[in-house]
Amino acid sequence: MAEHPPYDPPRWANKLLEWFCCPDHLEMLQGDLYELYQERVKNMGKNRARFYYIFDVVDLFRPFAINRDRNSPFSSLTLLENYFKVSYRNFLRQKVYSSINVAGLAIGLACFILIFLYIRDELSYDKFHTKHDRIYRLVEHFESEGVGEHSASQPFPVAHTLLTDFPGQVEEVVRLFNFQSPSLSLSNVAREREYNESRIFLVDSTFFKVFDFKLLQGDIRHALSEPNSILLTKSMVEKYFGNEEPMGKVLQFQGNQDLVVKGVLEDAPLNAHFQFDFLISFSTLYHLPNFHYKNNWYWNPCWTYILLNENNDTGLLASYFPGFIKKYFPEFISEDIKLELQPLADIHLKSKLDYEIQPNSNESNVYVFSAVAIFVLLIAAINFINLSTARATKRAKEVAVRKSLGSDKRQLVNQFIFESIFLTSLAVVIALVIVFFVIPYFNVLTEKAIGFSTLLDPGYVLFIVALTLAVGLVSGFYPAFVLSSFKPVKVLKSNHVPTGGLSFRKVLVVLQFSISMMLIIGTIVALNQLTLLQNDDIGFRKEHVVMVPVIRTPMAGHFMTYKHEALQHPGILSITAVEEIIGAKHQVGNYKFEGMDKSRPFPRLMLHHHFINTFDITVVAGRPYSEKFATDDSMALIVNEKLVKQMGWKSSQEAVGKAFSLGEGHHGGGKIIGVVKDFNFVSKHHPISPLVLDLNTIPYSFNLFIKYMAVRVHGNDLHASLDVLRSTWEKLMPERPFDYFFLDDRLNDSYRAEQKLSDVAGIFSFLAILVACLGLFGLATFATEQRSKEIGIRKVLGINNGQIMALLSRDFLILILIAFVISCPLAYVLLNQWLDGFAYRINIGLWPFVIAGMATFLVALLTICFHSMKAALVNPAMALKYE
Amino acid sequence: MKGTHLGEFEELVLLVIGVLKDNAYSISIKEELKSNTGRNPSIGALHSALNRLHEKGYITSHEGGATTERGGRRKRFYIITSTGKAAVTKSHELRSGLFKLIPGMS
Numbered sequence: 001m002a003e004h005p006p007y008d009p010p011r012w013a014n015k016l017l018e019w020f021c022c023p024d025h026l027e028m029l030q031g032d033l034y035e036l037y038q039e040r041v042k043n044m045g046k047n048r049a050r051f052y053y054i055f056d057v058v059d060l061f062r063p064f065a066i067n068r069d070r071n072s073p074f075s076s077l078t079l080l081e082n083y084f085k086v087s088y089r090n091f092l093r094q095k096v097y098s099s100i101n102v103a104g105l106a107i108g109l110a111c112f113i114l115i116f117l118y119i120r121d122e123l124s125y126d127k128f129h130t131k132h133d134r135i136y137r138l139v140e141h142f143e144s145e146g147v148g149e150h151s152a153s154q155p156f157p158v159a160h161t162l163l164t165d166f167p168g169q170v171e172e173v174v175r176l177f178n179f180q181s182p183s184l185s186l187s188n189v190a191r192e193r194e195y196n197e198s199r200i201f202l203v204d205s206t207f208f209k210v211f212d213f214k215l216l217q218g219d220i221r222h223a224l225s226e227p228n229s230i231l232l233t234k235s236m237v238e239k240y241f242g243n244e245e246p247m248g249k250v251l252q253f254q255g256n257q258d259l260v261v262k263g264v265l266e267d268a269p270l271n272a273h274f275q276f277d278f279l280i281s282f283s284t285l286y287h288l289p290n291f292h293y294k295n296n297w298y299w300n301p302c303w304t305y306i307l308l309n310e311n312n313d314t315g316l317l318a319s320y321f322p323g324f325i326k327k328y329f330p331e332f333i334s335e336d337i338k339l340e341l342q343p344l345a346d347i348h349l350k351s352k353l354d355y356e357i358q359p360n361s362n363e364s365n366v367y368v369f370s371a372v373a374i375f376v377l378l379i380a381a382i383n384f385i386n387l388s389t390a391r392a393t394k395r396a397k398e399v400a401v402r403k404s405l406g407s408d409k410r411q412l413v414n415q416f417i418f419e420s421i422f423l424t425s426l427a428v429v430i431a432l433v434i435v436f437f438v439i440p441y442f443n444v445l446t447e448k449a450i451g452f453s454t455l456l457d458p459g460y461v462l463f464i465v466a467l468t469l470a471v472g473l474v475s476g477f478y479p480a481f482v483l484s485s486f487k488p489v490k491v492l493k494s495n496h497v498p499t500g501g502l503s504f505r506k507v508l509v510v511l512q513f514s515i516s517m518m519l520i521i522g523t524i525v526a527l528n529q530l531t532l533l534q535n536d537d538i539g540f541r542k543e544h545v546v547m548v549p550v551i552r553t554p555m556a557g558h559f560m561t562y563k564h565e566a567l568q569h570p571g572i573l574s575i576t577a578v579e580e581i582i583g584a585k586h587q588v589g590n591y592k593f594e595g596m597d598k599s600r601p602f603p604r605l606m607l608h609h610h611f612i613n614t615f616d617i618t619v620v621a622g623r624p625y626s627e628k629f630a631t632d633d634s635m636a637l638i639v640n641e642k643l644v645k646q647m648g649w650k651s652s653q654e655a656v657g658k659a660f661s662l663g664e665g666h667h668g669g670g671k672i673i674g675v676v677k678d679f680n681f682v683s684k685h686h687p688i689s690p691l692v693l694d695l696n697t698i699p700y701s702f703n704l705f706i707k708y709m710a711v712r713v714h715g716n717d718l719h720a721s722l723d724v725l726r727s728t729w730e731k732l733m734p735e736r737p738f739d740y741f742f743l744d745d746r747l748n749d750s751y752r753a754e755q756k757l758s759d760v761a762g763i764f765s766f767l768a769i770l771v772a773c774l775g776l777f778g779l780a781t782f783a784t785e786q787r788s789k790e791i792g793i794r795k796v797l798g799i800n801n802g803q804i805m806a807l808l809s810r811d812f813l814i815l816i817l818i819a820f821v822i823s824c825p826l827a828y829v830l831l832n833q834w835l836d837g838f839a840y841r842i843n844i845g846l847w848p849f850v851i852a853g854m855a856t857f858l859v860a861l862l863t864i865c866f867h868s869m870k871a872a873l874v875n876p877a878m879a880l881k882y883e
Numbered sequence: 884m885k886g887t888h889l890g891e892f893e894e895l896v897l898l899v900i901g902v903l904k905d906n907a908y909s910i911s912i913k914e915e916l917k918s919n920t921g922r923n924p925s926i927g928a929l930h931s932a933l934n935r936l937h938e939k940g941y942i943t944s945h946e947g948g949a950t951t952e953r954g955g956r957r958k959r960f961y962i963i964t965s966t967g968k969a970a971v972t973k974s975h976e977l978r979s980g981l982f983k984l985i986p987g988m989s
Contacts, residue, residue: 006954025930031956032909032926038952059927064934 009037010050013057021060022067029060079411083418090419094391100778101387102427104771105471108380109431111767113464114442115373115760117450122366125271125348129212131307134171136314136341138162138304139353142588144336147646147689148601149588152353154304155297159204161328162306169317172307174210175282176274177202180301180355182549182707185736186278187252188240194252195239196549196739200278202285210307213272217247218263227283230259233267236277254552255735259284270449273347274303274357290703297329303357306341314341332599332663333590352685354585362753364837372764375515377471379768382508383775384475388420389482389505390782400488412484420476421469428468445759478504506815509779513819513856514826516772519765520852521827525844526758529835532684532842533751539679539688541616542583544718545743546725548709550577555709556702558732559608566711566728571721573712576614579606579705583747586681587705591637591692592669593647594658602643603689605681606696606705612676614712621652622674625695632695635670641678643690683750684840710743769859776812777863784808784867791871792879805868809861816860820853889941889970895920896932897941897971901963908947908958909933933961941967 014030021029033056040049091098126132138158140151159173178184178201187194205224208215215223216234223231230251237246246261253259259280268275285291293299308317321339329337342351349363399412436452443450454460555562563575580586582605589604611617612624620641625632637660644655652675661669678688696705713721722740729738748755784791791804799807828844835841889897899915900907909929917923924932936942947958963971982988 006951027956028909028959029926029930031953031958032930034954034956035910035952036926056926059925060930062927062931064931065927 007038007041007046007049009034009053013054017057017060020067021065025065029065033057079414080418083415084422086415087419087422090395091423094394096781097387097391097778098423100774101384102423102430104383104774105380105424105427105475106430106434107767107771108377108383109427109467109471110434110438111764112373112377112467113431113435113455114438115369115376115764117454118442118446118448119366119370119373121271121448121450122349122361125361126273126344128269128271129210129344131210131212132344134308134310134312135210135344136306136308137344137347137351138306139340139342140300141338141340142300142333142336142601144600145646147603148336149354149586149603151300152303152351152355152357153300154302155300155329156293156302157295157297157328159302159304159306162324165324166317166320169309169312169320170306171309172206172209174204174206174305174307176303176305176357177282177285177301179552179704180707181551183739184552185254186240187255188249189252191241191244193240194735194737196737197277199276200280201274201276202280202282204282207279210305213268214266216264216266220263223263224279224281225283226262227281227287228257228259229262229281229284231263231265231279232261233265233277235267237264253280253284255554257284257288271348273344273360290700298333301355305344317341333601336601359749359752362757364834365753365757368757368834369760372519372761372768375519376764376768376771379512379515379771379775381471381475382512383771383778384420384423384471385478386505386508386775387778387782388416388475389478390779395483396486396491399483399486400491403486403488404492409484413480416480416483417473417476420480421472424468424472424475428464432464445763446756505779509776509812509815510819510822512772512775513816513860514823516765516769517820517823517852517856518827518830519761519768520855521823521848522831523758523761523765524848524851525831525835525842526754526761528842528848529838530751530754530758532840533754533838534748536684536840538583538684539617539677540582541712542744542747544713544715545614546711546713546722546740547581547743547746548711548725548729548738548740549707550702550709551705551707552703553736554733556699559699559702559709562709562728562732565731566724569721569724571714571717572724573714574610574614575709575711576610577608577702577706577709578611579604579707581708581743581746582615582710583680583743584682584750586691589692589694590663592661593672594660595647599661599663602692603681604692604694606694606701608695608697608706611693611710614710615679616712617679618677620675620677622656622672624674631670632673633697634668636673636695637670638674638676638693638695639672640676640688640691640693642688643692644675646690683747685750685838687839769856773859773863776860777866780808780812780864780867783811784871788871788874788879791874792876795876796880801869801872804872805865808868808871809864812860812864813857816857820856824849824853889939889974890932890935892924892928893932893936893941894971894974895922896929897936897963897967900942900961901968901971905960907961912961936967940964941970 017030017033018026033053036056037049037053040052129135137152138154140154142148142151154175156175156177159175163170163173183196183198184200185194185196186200203224205222207213207224208220215231218231223229230253232240232246232251240246240251241249246264249261250258251261265276265279286294308314318339318341325334325337325339348360349366351360402412432455435455439450439452442448455464550559559577566572566575586603586605588601590599591602591604592599609625609627612619622638625636625638629636639655641652644652647655647658649655649658655672655675658672659669660672676693680688681691711721711725725740726738729736787808791799791807794804794807827849831844835844895916896912899912899919903911903915909926912933913924913926913929916929933942937944941964942961943964944959944961947960949955949957
């Protein structure tokens with residue numbers, strides 16, 4: 001007897017051994033391991049002994065020890081080899097089918113993987129901030145009777161007042177501010193490098209406490225605490241300093257203020273909803289001359305982010321907002337204001353506010369793309385099933401022989417599932433190769449920077465393996481069961497090949513083509529809608545308008561001179577200055593018109609003389625602003641027809657002469673002097689709302705309001721005109737770089753989400769129909785082959801070629817007709833829903849359906865014709881002799 | 884056909900079985916190998932070699948009684964057969980013959 005109780009080896013490892021080991025060796029091996037285990041526990045402790053025990057069990061996975069009995073799980077190990085061999089031979093024997101099968105599936109999978117990567121990237125926005133679930137952006141809704149603005153930004157004092165008033169809820173706040181200016185200038189005077197920068201923000205020193213952006217150089221706690229500090233990203237260091245060390249150096253801001261470099265930032269991750277190149281300490285602002293907005297509760301240019309305390313729900317803080325608004329916002333607007341907390345991670349996909357930092361993506365695109373991805377994969381999988389079942393009938397004899405030789409049904413099922421997984425794996429490998437080569441182009445198309453290496457992540461590898469198995473199993477399942485259920489006697493004796501699954505195949509073909517046609521119809525409609533958004537009449541002329549950012553430049557003092565000099569050139573037709581990009585953005589101002597008891601917010605554009613003729617807007621009543629009337633500047637207003645209608649005035653003529661006052665009502669006022677025809681002053685996602693055009697020519701307006709100079713040039717000689725604009729600028733303001741863009745280019749950017757949608761939908765629907773046709777090609781090959789004898793006999797009896805083709809095509813074309821009938825109403829309903837989201841939408845009409853139907857029909861006909869021709873032209877003797 | 888070639892590790896195992904005489908079972912063979920050659924084969928590797936020797940007919944085996952240190956399982960003892968002895972002898976002679984032919988080594 002041993003003097004100690006025996007130790008127990010790990011039971012599961014023992015079970016594993018019992019499972020795979022052959023009974024002849026089991027007792028001896030178990031004994032050996034047990035003995036060794038006891039010894040090892042004494043010598044090296046329990047843990048290491050257990051480890052060795054497990055190691056030894058795994059090590060025993062050797063040929064001599066493995067159970068090869070028929071009923072053990074490893075009998076199939078040898079069979080696996082056989083499965084592989086059979087699969088391989090089959091692949092070679094039916095090269096056309098197999099290649100079509102694999103190629104179709106590979107294309108489908110590649111599409112699926114690409115779109116999957118895209119969607120994942122879209123969903124990952126702003127999630128890299130460790131506190132992202134506690135960060136909210138404060139949104140201000142400022143409107144009365146449906147007119148006003150939904151602003152992503154706030155007045156200056158909101159953030160810190162919230163922090164002091166609600167310390168229990170708010171942990172930290174941070175503001176971002178950029179004068180709402182399209183660009184601001186920076187220069188490294190020593191190296192004579194000066195540029196207009198658009199991704200530049202003034203931010204509170206708490207920036208790094210709220211967000212997780214990284215600082216490569218400098219002290220993250222104090223980098224932004226002093227006024228006149230600037231941080232720049234690594235790529236900007238190169239642009240401004242080359243190889244020089246930037247820390248402590250000076251960059252000149254707006255040509256008059258020196259900022260000290262206090263740190264180098266890592267470039268912002270691309271999946272952050274705002275991108276920056278420079279961060280300037282917020283306190284810098286308070287050192288600017290003439291800056292009076294620190295305690296202004298009306299103007300709302302600060303993007304305000306709030307970090308809530310842990311375990312704090314938004315409801316409580318939100319419930320304080322009404323009281324907060326009443327207490328602090330000016331009385332004349334407080335009734336029209338609502339505040340809302342917007343979760344940080346929702347911004348990229350869901351937010352569509354006025355004054356977003358940069359255009360966001362679109363949630364419905366993500367849905368549409370996911371649907372397309374699944375559709376394409378579905379079509380490819382259907383191909384796979386169809387071709388496999390079709391092929392299967394050819395292998396009926398093989399199955400029958402196998403069965404009579406004693407193969408049981410399970411083994412046959414295994415065999416076919418194995419083949420299916422084998423082909424799927426092949427397709428996955430090809431798909432990955434395709435993805436590898438296509439990803440750069442895909443990134444261009446979607447404006448992303450997805451790397452192939454993302455796919456090497458263990459999670460993805462697992463995902464791809466699971467995908468392979470799933471597709472392999474699902475597409476192998478049906479053929480496996482159809483084939484293995486053939487009755488051997490029937491097949492062998494009667495030479496009758498069961499045409500099993502024919503009707504099932506037909507259903508799948510119909511499904512395939514329904515999806516393809518829906519995709520095509522969808523693409524055509526999306527394209528039409530995009531054309532409508534981009535090209536339809538918008539009420540003003542956006543072509544040949546050069547926009548030059550002028551806010552916070554010395555332009556204020558030079559505008560008259562500039563205008564005078566530039567207009568000498570015949571190519572320059574007219575010059576004005578405006579508050580925002582016409583057709584994209586507007587601001588809001590409070591006005592009180594005759595008949596109103598208090599002021600209300602109205603969309604507003606401040607502008608200079610010659611606005612009406614620069615943008616070619618129609619005046620329907622009254623007159624445009626004119627230099628002849630000195631009173632126009634403060635005592636006159638132009639409004640649009642919509643405003644006239646909303647005020648309930650009977651006609652535009654009647655509106656002229658109505659009185660108005662500004663803001664709270666005691667800041668002057670005057671009369672409406674003109675009414676313009678409605679034009680789309682923001683994108684067509686929104687209907688036209690009332691608008692006020694307000695002349696503001698005081699030079700100070702260039703500091704905060706007037707952001708662009710707009711120049712109408714002659715279309716014939718753009719280069720010469722641009723040269724004039726540039727040289728005049730350089731003559732008057734040599735210290736500031738000249739910058740410009742064309743209005744129509746910028747306006748098309750507003751429809752980028754729709755553009756992307758129609759691009760991606762177009763490409764992937766093309767691929768979908770390609771894959772579907774590949775499948776049809778395969779099926780047609782099969783059908784023709786099967787009927788070669790029938791055709792031979794018919795030929796002998798005098799059928800002509802045309803009749804043969806009709807005979808062979810008819811079956812498939814009927815299926816496509818059914819698919820057409822199914823897809824039309826479905827597509828119509830879905831697309832109508834999508835279009836309802838737009839303020840301006842096309843009528844779907846008949847054409848998309850006709851085109852999609854005709855296109856599919858023709859492509860399918862061509863595919864089938866190839867085979868029918870071949871069958872029709874073959875010598876009947878050949879077909880009949882062939883056994 | 885399986886050859887009757889004697890592998891290097893197999894030869895060692897065969898020799899050890901000879902050395903251990905009546906007490907040659909897997910664990911003792913493992914111990915003996917470890918103390919005489921410094922090698923420490925895993926149980927899997929050892930049984931794999933024993934299995935091959937058995938297939939080649941160089942050893943036979945018989946089962947012993949159950950023991951507590953093995954959790955009530957029986958041991959299997961190995962005995963070298965006459966073909967086994969012949970194979971070892973042949974291998975030894977081959978080696979020493981060749982060894983003698985190396986100039987300056989005897």
